[in-house]
Amino acid sequence: MLLKRFEAKTLADALVRVRAECGEEALVVETRQTRTGYLVVAARPEAQLPRADQAGSAGVLSKWTRGYQPLADKATDFGMPTTVLRAVEKALLGTRVDLSRPGDPALPALASRVLASLLRTEQRVEAPETTFRTIALVGPTGVGKTTTLAKLAARAKDRGERVAIVTLDTYRMAAVEQLRAFTDLLAVPFDIALTATDLRRLLQHHSNCDRIFVDTTGRSPRDRDAMPLLEGTLRAGKCGTLLCLAAGTRARDCQVVLDAFEPLGIDGVCLTKWDETVAPGEAVGAVAERGLAFSHICVGQEVPADIVPADAMAIARAAFDCEPAGASA
Ligand SMILES: Nc1nc2c(ncn2[C@@H]2O[C@H](COP(=O)(O)OP(=O)(O)O)[C@@H](O)[C@H]2O)c(=O)[nH]1
Ligand SMILES: [Mg+2]
Known part of the structure; x- marks a missing residue:
C-alpha cells in the first residue's frame, strides 16, 4: 500500500508518528479531525511503482x-x-x-x-554544500546534453560558484567549438579530456572549483561497445551522472535508453525538450517506475533561462491539469 494512516489524540502526536515511521521526507496527503482525535494520511517514501x-x-x-x-x-x-x-x-x-x-x-x-x-527528485546538483561536485551529462545523441550543461554551468556561476567545464566529446569538432564559444562567454576554464587518465588529471587540476561539469559524446542506446568505456571513464572521475532524456520519448524507447544508461549509475534525469511535446507522461512514467530521480526540466533552447529544477508537485499537477510543468514550477 502506498498510503499509511496514522491516528493520535493530537495532530502533533500524529505527525510525530508519521515522521518516526515514514521519515523526514514523508509526504502528508491528508489531515483530518476525527471523533477521537486526528487522522493523518501519509505516503510511504519507499513506495514502489x-x-x-x-x-x-x-x-x-x-x-x-x-x-x-x-x-x-x-x-x-x-x-x-x-x-x-x-x-x-x-x-x-x-x-x-x-x-x-x-x-x-x-x-x-x-x-x-x-x-x-x-516522483523522486535529485536536488544536490544545485545544493550549496554538496557531494555532487563533478557532474557528467550523458544520454543519446541530440537530446540536449551540451545545452543543459551550459544552462547548469551558467546557473552555478550565477550563484557565485567557481565552475570548470571538461568535455569528453571530441567525436564532432563542432561540438567542441560550441562549448568553447560558451565557456569564453561565461569566462570559465574549458578543457578536453581524451582518456580516463586525462579526466582524472583535469579534475585534480580544477580541484579548487566548486562544480565541474563534464560533457560526453551522445551514444546510441544500442551501441553496446561504447557504454563500458564511458562507464570506466566516469568512474575514474568519480562523477555524479545526469541522464538527459527528451520528454517526448515514447515509453518503449525510454526503456531502451534507461536499460542502456542505468549501468552508469544514474543520479538524476533531466527531461529535456519539455516544450516540444504534449505528452511527456510516457517519459515521466518510465523514469518514475524505475525509482529514478528527476533533476531538471528543460523547456527551450535559451541558455540559461530555459531550465527549472524538477518539482514533483509541479509535474504531478501538470499531469492532472495539463498545465506545463515548466510554467508552474
Ligand atoms: N526546444 C528545445 N530544444 C532544445 C532543448 N535543449 C536542447 N535543445 C536543442 O536541441 C539541439 C541539440 O542540443 P545539444 O545540446 O547539442 O544536444 P547534445 O547532442 O545532446 O549535446 C539544439 O538545437 C538545442 O538548442 C530544450 O529543452 N528545448
Ligand atoms: Mg553535445
Missing part, C-alpha cells in the same frame, strides 16, 4: 472509478502510464475523497499529492 513493461494486463483493462475518470483521462492524454494512474487511484481509495461520482473538489489536489509522492 509497478513497471508498465512488466505488469502484464492486470488492472489495465478494468474501468476507472467514476470520480477518478476525468482525472485519469487528462493524465492519459498527458501520456502517464495506466499502471501509475492505477496506483494513484488505489491509494485515493484510502482517503476521504468520494470516487463514486465525479466532482469532488478535493480530488485534483489530493491526486496530485499522491502522484508527487511517487
Whole structure:
C-alpha cells in the first residue's frame, strides 16, 4: 500500500508518528479531525511503482472509478502510464475523497499529492554544500546534453560558484567549438579530456572549483561497445551522472535508453525538450517506475533561462491539469 494512516489524540502526536515511521521526507496527503482525535494520511517514501513493461494486463483493462475518470483521462492524454494512474487511484481509495461520482473538489489536489509522492527528485546538483561536485551529462545523441550543461554551468556561476567545464566529446569538432564559444562567454576554464587518465588529471587540476561539469559524446542506446568505456571513464572521475532524456520519448524507447544508461549509475534525469511535446507522461512514467530521480526540466533552447529544477508537485499537477510543468514550477 502506498498510503499509511496514522491516528493520535493530537495532530502533533500524529505527525510525530508519521515522521518516526515514514521519515523526514514523508509526504502528508491528508489531515483530518476525527471523533477521537486526528487522522493523518501519509505516503510511504519507499513506495514502489509497478513497471508498465512488466505488469502484464492486470488492472489495465478494468474501468476507472467514476470520480477518478476525468482525472485519469487528462493524465492519459498527458501520456502517464495506466499502471501509475492505477496506483494513484488505489491509494485515493484510502482517503476521504468520494470516487463514486465525479466532482469532488478535493480530488485534483489530493491526486496530485499522491502522484508527487511517487516522483523522486535529485536536488544536490544545485545544493550549496554538496557531494555532487563533478557532474557528467550523458544520454543519446541530440537530446540536449551540451545545452543543459551550459544552462547548469551558467546557473552555478550565477550563484557565485567557481565552475570548470571538461568535455569528453571530441567525436564532432563542432561540438567542441560550441562549448568553447560558451565557456569564453561565461569566462570559465574549458578543457578536453581524451582518456580516463586525462579526466582524472583535469579534475585534480580544477580541484579548487566548486562544480565541474563534464560533457560526453551522445551514444546510441544500442551501441553496446561504447557504454563500458564511458562507464570506466566516469568512474575514474568519480562523477555524479545526469541522464538527459527528451520528454517526448515514447515509453518503449525510454526503456531502451534507461536499460542502456542505468549501468552508469544514474543520479538524476533531466527531461529535456519539455516544450516540444504534449505528452511527456510516457517519459515521466518510465523514469518514475524505475525509482529514478528527476533533476531538471528543460523547456527551450535559451541558455540559461530555459531550465527549472524538477518539482514533483509541479509535474504531478501538470499531469492532472495539463498545465506545463515548466510554467508552474
Ligand atoms: N526546444 C528545445 N530544444 C532544445 C532543448 N535543449 C536542447 N535543445 C536543442 O536541441 C539541439 C541539440 O542540443 P545539444 O545540446 O547539442 O544536444 P547534445 O547532442 O545532446 O549535446 C539544439 O538545437 C538545442 O538548442 C530544450 O529543452 N528545448
Ligand atoms: Mg553535445
